[in-house]
Amino acid sequence: MSHPPSDFDIELRMLVEAVYLKYNYDFRDYTGASQKRRVLVAMREMECATVSELQSRVLHEPNGFAQLLQYLTIPVTEMFRDPDYFLAVREQVAPFLKTYPSLKIWVAGCSTGEEVYSLAILLKEEGLLERSIIYATDINPESLDAARRGVFPLDRMRLYTENYQKSGGKAAFSDYYTAAYGGALFERSLMENVTFADHSLSTDSVFSETHFVSCRNVLIYFNRRLQDRVLGLFHDSLCHRGFLGLGSKESIDFSSYAERFEPIAKRERVFRKVSP
Amino acid sequence: MSAVQTAQQQLRTALGSRRIEMVVIGGSAGGVDALVGLLPALPAGFAPAVTCILHVPPDRDSRLAELFATRTALPVREAQDKEPIQPGTVYFAGSGYHLSVEQDRSFSLSCEPPVQFARPAIDILMESAADVYGPALAGILLTGANFDGAEGMCRIRERGGLTIVQDPEEAQASAMPAEAIRRCAPHLVLPLPAIRSVLPLLETP
Numbered sequence: 284m285s286h287p288p289s290d291f292d293i294e295l296r297m298l299v300e301a302v303y304l305k306y307n308y309d310f311r312d313y314t315g316a317s318q319k320r321r322v323l324v325a326m327r328e329m330e331c332a333t334v335s336e337l338q339s340r341v342l343h344e345p346n347g348f349a350q351l352l353q354y355l356t357i358p359v360t361e362m363f364r365d366p367d368y369f370l371a372v373r374e375q376v377a378p379f380l381k382t383y384p385s386l387k388i389w390v391a392g393c394s395t396g397e398e399v400y401s402l403a404i405l406l407k408e409e410g411l412l413e414r415s416i417i418y419a420t421d422i423n424p425e426s427l428d429a430a431r432r433g434v435f436p437l438d439r440m441r442l443y444t445e446n447y448q449k450s451g452g453k454a455a456f457s458d459y460y461t462a463a464y465g466g467a468l469f470e471r472s473l474m475e476n477v478t479f480a481d482h483s484l485s486t487d488s489v490f491s492e493t494h495f496v497s498c499r500n501v502l503i504y505f506n507r508r509l510q511d512r513v514l515g516l517f518h519d520s521l522c523h524r525g526f527l528g529l530g531s532k533e534s535i536d537f538s539s540y541a542e543r544f545e546p547i548a549k550r551e552r553v554f555r556k557v558s559p
Numbered sequence: 560m561s562a563v564q565t566a567q568q569q570l571r572t573a574l575g576s577r578r579i580e581m582v583v584i585g586g587s588a589g590g591v592d593a594l595v596g597l598l599p600a601l602p603a604g605f606a607p608a609v610t611c612i613l614h615v616p617p618d619r620d621s622r623l624a625e626l627f628a629t630r631t632a633l634p635v636r637e638a639q640d641k642e643p644i645q646p647g648t649v650y651f652a653g654s655g656y657h658l659s660v661e662q663d664r665s666f667s668l669s670c671e672p673p674v675q676f677a678r679p680a681i682d683i684l685m686e687s688a689a690d691v692y693g694p695a696l697a698g699i700l701l702t703g704a705n706f707d708g709a710e711g712m713c714r715i716r717e718r719g720g721l722t723i724v725q726d727p728e729e730a731q732a733s734a735m736p737a738e739a740i741r742r743c744a745p746h747l748v749l750p751l752p753a754i755r756s757v758l759p760l761l762e763t764p
Contacts, residue, residue, distance in 0.1 A: 289690075316659035316687040317669040359670045503640050503656070503668045510641065532656050532668050537641040 294334035295322055301338050306348050308422065309485040310355060312509035318355070325354035349425075356423045357504070361442065362397045362435070365531045366449035368499070369405055371551035373451045376526050377409040380494060386415040387493045389520060391484060391513075392501035393419040396430025400459075401447075402497060403473040408453045412476065418491065420482035427479050434466040484513045489520045496521060500530035507538060514540040518556060527554040566753035570723075570760050573746040577721060579607050579761045580646070580695040581660075583688050585681035585711070587614040587703030589731025591623070593751060594701075595630065598649065600755045603632040606762045607697075608644050610660075612652040612684050614677050614707070621654040640668040652679040659687035675707040685711025694719035697761050699754065700745075701725045703735025713743040721761075723747045723754060 288296075295318070299310045310318065322334060329350060331337040340347040363369050380386055388406075390399050399419040406412040421427050435443075444456040460467040482490070484501070496517045502510050517527055518540060527544055529552040535541050544554035560568070586593055590613040601609065615621045621637065628635040631649055638650040638658055643665045652658040656668040658679050674680035685698050685708065698715040700708045702725055712722050722745035727733035729750040740748060749757070 314659070314667040314669075315661055316667060316683075316690070317657070317671060319690075320671065320683070357669070357671060359672065500670050503670070506661075507641055507665075532640060532653055534639045534641065536639065537643070537665075 291319070291334060294338070295319060298322065298334050298338045298341070301342055302348065302351070305342060307486065308348075308352070309483065312485060312506045312512075313504050314506055317357075317504060321354050321357070325351050328354065352423055353425060356394075356421075356426065358394045358423070358426055359500075360394045360397045361439065361446065363401045363443060363446035363450045363452075364398065364499070365551075366446045368528060368531060368551045368553070369401060369446075369450035371548035371553045372402075372497075372528060373405055373409065375548055376495060376528075376553060377405070377411065379526070380411055381409070383494060384414065386411060386495070387491055388415055388417045389491070389493045389496045389498075390417060390419040391482075391496060391498040391517070393421050393426075393430060393479070394423070395426045396433065396479075397435065398497065398499060399430060399477060400433065400469050400473060401450075403477065404447070404452070404459055405450070407473065412473070415476055417477040418493070419477055419479045421479075422481065422483045424481060427481065431474075431479050433469040433471070433474060434464050435460075435469070437462060437465075437467050440467050484516065485509055489516050491520065492522055493520045493525060494522055495526040495528070497528040499528065500533070502529065502533050510538050511540065514538055514543075518543055521556045523556070523558060525556045527556065528552060529554070562753060563756045566747070566749055566757055567760060569747055570757040573721060574760070574763065577694050577719075578763050579697045579721065581644070581688055581692045582607050582609045582697045582699065582758075582761055583685055583711075583715075584609065584611045584699045584701065585613075585685065585703075585708045586701035587677070587681075587705060587707065587732065587735055589702035590614070591626075592731065593725070594627065596751050597755050597758060598627055598631045600758045601631060601633055601649070602759050604647065605633060605759065606646050608646050609633070609649045610638065610652070610658075610684065610688070611649065612658065612679055612681050614679075614703070614705075615654045621651065623651045627651070638666040640666065642666050652684060654679070657683045659683060660691045661687075662691055664691060675705055677705070677707045681708035682711040686714045689714040689718040689720055692718075692720065696720035697723065699723045699725075700736055700739045701751075702730035702732045704732040705735060706738045708735055709739040709742045712739045712745060716743050716745070721746055723749060723757070725754060726750045
């Protein structure tokens with residue numbers, strides 16, 4: 284049986300509650316173990332000896348929460364990450380998307396935008412970008428700013444090029460960026476139909492009907508209750524037989540939506556909404 | 560008394576009144592071979608859950624669960640995100656993601672940066688499991704060429720769990736077990752055959 288909570292765990296719950304009450308950012312249903320580690324990193328970087336001290340800074344210092352938020356969210360991403368996923372989207376989703384005269388696509392938890400640019404490139408090559416509206420949402424304003432800038436480190440381009448090629452890319456990857464601002468600046472035209480927006484999967488609701496939702500490596504940070512809420516949002520947002528893409532180790536098997544989506548590329552984690 | 564009997568006696572003493580519900584086994588270089596020596600020793604009906612974590616290349620799908628399914632009397636599978644932990648089941652950490660244990664005794668995955676260059680990191684799994692299981696956790700650290708696992712073994716000890724480290728003299732790679740011994744003074748330091756012989760005893764009658 285579980286042990287009584289440690290002082291740290293008690294303080295952690297109070298911190299998360301305080302953040303919710305004051306800033307309306309809801310981390311209460313994030314998974315405990317990784318949240319705990321991230322708060323420990325925040326304490327170290329922000330030089331706080333206890334969680335209570337961190338809480339005090341978050342409540343009373345003007346910049347405290349903005350700082351903490353950078354540690355609570357995990358901007359680990361890359362372009363065409365898991366190339367097999369993008370290959371499956373290209374080969375098994377795009378043909379269906381081509382049958383619609385206009386498309387709405389939601390990249391939920393887009394972080395610093397690498398996957399948004401990847402999808403835009405894929406859609407362009409499939410002749411779909413011009414008829415698409417892409418909503419790219421995240422809770423972290425700094426990440427969204429970085430995504431809007433579209434400048435990524437040059438030293439990552441080698442890996443991204445490799446990923447792009449493995450994902451079935453049809454052009455030369457370097458056609459999509461120029462070296463500028465000390466990084467790789469991606470072609471602005473890719474973002475013409477992209478709307479970056481602040482949206483919380485824990486507290487906000489559905490804002491549009493969509494044909495395809497890509498939400499990768501976000502659900503793993505949520506407990507089952509929040510996973511169910513979010514899968515519910517996606518289910519409501521998706522059109523009849525719409526598509527859902529998840530991270531390469533994410534699973535809906537343990538959620539109450541397991542029967543509401545059917546895998547069309549099981550290994551690559553691409554699903555399709557089951558008609559009711 | 561034979562070496563095996565001595566080891567078993569030491570284990571009973573170290574175990575004391577603990578009732579083990581989870582065994583975490585970590586390893587790196589040489590770890591697959593070591594597990595080939597260990598896991599077949601788990602008897603059918605063994606009650607605790609067993610979670611194995613080896614450092615595997617991040618971009619390759621780990622086939623470890625498949626590999627061991629035919630060599631083990633217990634069901635073997637890769638641990639899935641949010642999967643409730645079942646007793647008597649052997650789980651493997653998949654590649655590319657950290658694996659943690661949550662308070663409700665389920666697994667969770669995460670993409671935080673590598674720890675000691677490793678993802679999955681043994682430290683992360685052991686620390687989170689120690690927080691949940693306390694004295695009901697046994698940690699076994701095997702061969703490896705880096706320092707992952709030492710921190711995790713320390714946490715297991717702190718929370719009252721049982722700690723066993725492979726004898727570095729006999730391990731294929733000694734750095735990992737040696738670091739854990741230096742830092743956490745484990746309950747038992749044993750060569751692989753002795754660990755194999757005490758494994759079934761972790762289930763208290």
